[in-house]
Amino acid sequence: MSELEDISHHIHVRISSLQCMLDLSVVELPGNKIKKVGQELFALDRLLEEFEKCVIHQKERLMHLKVLKDSLQTDLEDVQHIMDNIPAHIPRKKGPDKYMKGRATYDQLNAVVQSINTAVMAKYKILHQSLKSLNSNARKLHQRFKNQETKDTKGQYFVVEDDIREFTQMKVDKRFQGILNMLRHCQRLRELRGGGLIRYMLL
Structure with a gap:
């Protein structure tokens, strides 16, 4: 005014x-x-x-x-x-009961999750660097990572079994595969198959 x-x-x-x-x-x-x-x-x-x-x-x-x-x-x-009017709990869609073979402790499950996270960090640290700053071995890895990408992985972080072997001490054996199945069943992990590879993405 x-x-x-x-x-x-x-x-x-x-x-x-x-x-x-x-x-x-x-x-x-x-x-x-x-x-x-x-x-x-x-x-x-x-x-x-x-x-x-x-x-x-x-x-x-x-x-x-x-x-x-x-x-x-x-x-x-x-x-x-x-x-x-928010309900005390939000109901979730109940899926069919499924029996999971094998037993695993929380520590074993967390160890696999940690190994996947470690591999992801190491892999994308290389991908985010310029090729000029990498040594010959890292350049080969960089090219391998690029070759594994598809249109479905755009914007997604993923690893394959070779990345687990490359960057962690985790044994990629039947126990490891069983824990991956458990994580996928609990909707903590998603698999994307194609080109003879299984790509693992934590959710």
Whole structure:
């Protein structure tokens, strides 16, 4: 409202100036004073036009803010309704019971997950480096990694069994394969097959 206040102040100043001149009109005013009164009236008219424009602008802003307030109020009510009606637990789709052969401890499961993470970090550390900075062995690995990528792996981090052997001490044996099956059953791991390779992606 500072713009309106400034214009209002100028109007009051002009009106006061005109009032002072009119109070002196009881005596005959010289020509230059009459010209001054005309200039003040013209300036006052311009200020009144600006004031009217500002009032219209402020009314438009007020209407816009009212619409915005109503919209936010509706959104707030929707959010409150959702919060008031969140169930104590979100039901999950129950899949068919499946018997898993073999036994594994949490430590064994976590060890496999850790080995996959280690292989992923080592593999993508090489992929994220420029070829010029790599030695001959790392360049061969870089090319192998690139050859294993497909359109389905775009934007995905994955490893294959050779990566596990390359970067970890984990034995890729039947026990390892059994734990991978458990992780896949628990939806912690996804397999992507193609080109004679099985690509493993942790979820």
